[in-house]
Amino acid sequence: MYNVVGNTALLTLILCPPITDLHALFIVEQPLANATPSPVAEPRLQTLATGLKQRARELGFQQCAITLPDASMEAEQLALWLERGYQGEMHYLEQHLEKRLHPALLVPGAERIVMVRMDYLPPDTSTLTTLADPDKAYIARYTLGRDYHKLIRKRLKQLGQWLQQEAGSETEVQFRPFVDSGPVLERPLARNAGIGWVGKHTLILNRSAGSLFFLGELFINLPLPVDAPETESHCGRCTACLDICPTRAFPEPGVLDARRCISYLTIEYRGAIPIELRPLIGNRIFGCDDCQLICPWNRFAKRSPEDDFKPRHALDQADLLTLFNWDEETFLRNTEGSAIRRTGFEGWQRNLAVALGNGRGGEEVLQALRAKRPHVSALVQEHIDWALERLESAAEPSPLPILSHPGAKRIQDY
Ligand code: B12
Numbered sequence: 001m002y003n004v005v006g007n008t009a010l011l012t013l014i015l016c017p018p019i020t021d022l023h024a025l026f027i028v029e030q031p032l033a034n035a036t037p038s039p040v041a042e043p044r045l046q047t048l049a050t051g052l053k054q055r056a057r058e059l060g061f062q063q064c065a066i067t068l069p070d071a072s073m074e075a076e077q078l079a080l081w082l083e084r085g086y087q088g089e090m091h092y093l094e095q096h097l098e099k100r101l102h103p104a105l106l107v108p109g110a111e112r113i114v115m116v117r118m119d120y121l122p123p124d125t126s127t128l129t130t131l132a133d134p135d136k137a138y139i140a141r142y143t144l145g146r147d148y149h150k151l152i153r154k155r156l157k158q159l160g161q162w163l164q165q166e167a168g169s170e171t172e173v174q175f176r177p178f179v180d181s182g183p184v185l186e187r188p189l190a191r192n193a194g195i196g197w198v199g200k201h202t203l204i205l206n207r208s209a210g211s212l213f214f215l216g217e218l219f220i221n222l223p224l225p226v227d228a229p230e231t232e233s234h235c236g237r238c239t240a241c242l243d244i245c246p247t248r249a250f251p252e253p254g255v256l257d258a259r260r261c262i263s264y265l266t267i268e269y270r271g272a273i274p275i276e277l278r279p280l281i282g283n284r285i286f287g288c289d290d291c292q293l294i295c296p297w298n299r300f301a302k303r304s305p306e307d308d309f310k311p312r313h314a315l316d317q318a319d320l321l322t323l324f325n326w327d328e329e330t331f332l333r334n335t336e337g338s339a340i341r342r343t344g345f346e347g348w349q350r351n352l353a354v355a356l357g358n359g360r361g362g363e364e365v366l367q368a369l370r371a372k373r374p375h376v377s378a379l380v381q382e383h384i385d386w387a388l389e390r391l392e393s394a395a396e397p398s399p400l401p402i403l404s405h406p407g408a409k410r411i412q413d414y
C-alpha cells in the first residue's frame with residue numbers, strides 16, 4: 001500500500017519459500033486508511049472517475065473500469081473447483097478463500113477496485129508457423145519480452161499517485177496495486193467492472209479486443225461510481241477452444257482442469273509430466289495459446305505498442321536444440337527480467353526434453369540428448385529417456401488439433 005499521509009510503503013510481503021514467484025506471495029492485510037476519508041460530493045467523484053480513466057489510457061492501459069470489492073458470487077463454483085482438485089499442486093489457490101471472495105478483507109478500507117487491461121500481443125511473431133514447426137520452440141506470446149508484472153505494477157502505482165494528487169487535500173486517497181500478485185479473483189472482478197465476459201476457455205474476452213491482454217487492479221478507499229457489469233456471454237454456440245485443446249483440459253465449458261493444461265504443466269508444475277500428456281504438448285516449452293488463437297474474437301486483438309513486450313533473444317522462433325544446449329548461466333542471463341524464469345532451469349530442461357522427443361529427431365538431436373543426460377537431475381534424465389525412446393522408435397508426431405479445425409482458416413499468423 002502506498003500511504004500519502006505517512007509516506008511509507010506498508011505493503012508487507014512474505015515470500016513463501018521455495019517458490020519465488022508472484023503467485024505465491026502471501027499478503028498480510030493492512031488497512032488502506034486508519035481514519036475514514038473525508039466524504040467527497042457525488043459530482044466530484046464522477047469527475048475524478050472520468051479523469052482516472054483518461055489517465056489510465058495515457059499510461060498505456062487500453063481499458064479501465066471500476067467495480068465493488070465483491071466476488072462472493074463465485075463462492076459455490078470456486079469451492080466445487082477446488083473440491084475436484086482442478087488446481088493440481090497450485091495449493092496457494094486453496095488459501096485465503098474468504099479474502100478472494102471478499103476483497104475488502106484482503107485490503108481493509110477498500111471501497112472500490114479499479115480494474116485495468118493491457119494488450120500484450122507483440123508485433124508479428126509468426127505464431128502458427130512456429131507452432132507447426134517441430135524444430136522450433138513455442139513460447140506463449142504473453143511472455144516473450146519483459147515480465148509484465150513489473151511493468152503493470154509500476155503503471156498502476158502511477159495511476160494511484162495521479163488519483164492522490166488530483167483529490168489533493170479534499171480527501172486522503174490511498175491505494176494498493178495488484179497484478180497476479182495476491183489472492184484476487186481478477187477475472188470475475190473484471191467481468192463485474194464490464195471489461196468483458198468469461199469465455200468458455202475461462203479467460204476474459206472483450207468484443208473489440210479479444211482476450212490477448214493482461215488484467216491488473218488498484219484497490220482504493222474512495223467510493224468512485226461503479227461501471228455496469230458484463231452480464232452476457234458472447235460465445236454463442238461456438239465451442240472451438242474446447243474442441244482444439246490438445247490435452248482436453250476443459251471438463252465442461254468455462255471450467256479448466258489445470259492439471260491437464262499445458263500452461264500449468266510447463267510453468268507451474270514441478271514434477272514429472274504425466275506420460276500420456278507428453279506427446280500432446282508438441283513443441284510448447286512455456287505456456288500455451290491454442291484456446292485463444294482459435295477464438296474468433298481474437299481477430300479483434302490489437303498489437304501491443306509496448307517495447308517491453310517485444311521478443312527478447314529471438315525467443316519467438318528459437319530452435320529447440322539451441323535452447324536445450326543453454327547451460328544454467330546462459331538460461332539465467334537470457335531470461336533476466338522475464339517471467340520465463342518461473343519454470344526454473346530444471347523445468348526448462350524438462351520441457352525442452354519433451355519437445356525434442358516430440359520433434360523430428362535426427363543424429364544431432366539424439367547426440368545432444370545423450371550428451372546432456374549425465375549432467376542433469378533425475379527428473380530431467382527421466383524425460384530425456386522418454387524422448388530418446390520415442391525418437392528411436394520413430395513414433396508418429398501428435399496432430400495439432402488447432403490446424404485441423406474448420407475455424408483454423410480464419411486464424412491469422414499473429
Ligand atoms: C492460477 C492461474 C492460472 C492457472 C489456472 C488457470 C485458471 N483457469 O484458473 C494456469 C497455470 C493453468 C493458467 C494458465 C493461463 N493463464 Co493464468 N492465471 C492464474 C491466476 C494467477 C489465478 C486464477 C484463479 O484464481 N483461478 C482459480 C479458478 C477457481 O478460476 P477459474 O478456472 O476461472 O474457475 C472458475 C470457473 O471454472 C467457475 N465455474 C463456472 N462454472 C463451473 C462449473 C463447475 C462444475 C465448476 C467445478 C466450476 C465452475 O468456478 C471457478 C470460480 O470462479 C490469474 C490471475 C488472478 N489473480 O486472477 C491468472 C490469469 C487468469 N492468467 C492469465 C493468462 C494470460 C493465462 C494463460 C493465457 C497463459 C498462457 N498463455 O499460457 C493461460 C490460459 C489457460 C486457460 N485457458 O485458462 C490472465 C488472463 C487474462 C484474461 N484475458 O482473462 C490472468 C488474469 C493473469 C493476468 N493478471 O493477466 N493460469
Ligand code: SF4
Pocket residue numbers: 201244245246247248249250256260261262263287288289290291292
Ligand atoms: S492453454 Fe492450451 S492446454 Fe491449456 S486449456 Fe488452453 S488450449 Fe488447452
Ligand code: SF4
Pocket residue numbers: 199200201205234235236238239240241242291294295296297
Ligand atoms: S473459442 Fe468460441 S467458445 Fe471459446 S472463448 Fe472463443 S468464442 Fe467462446
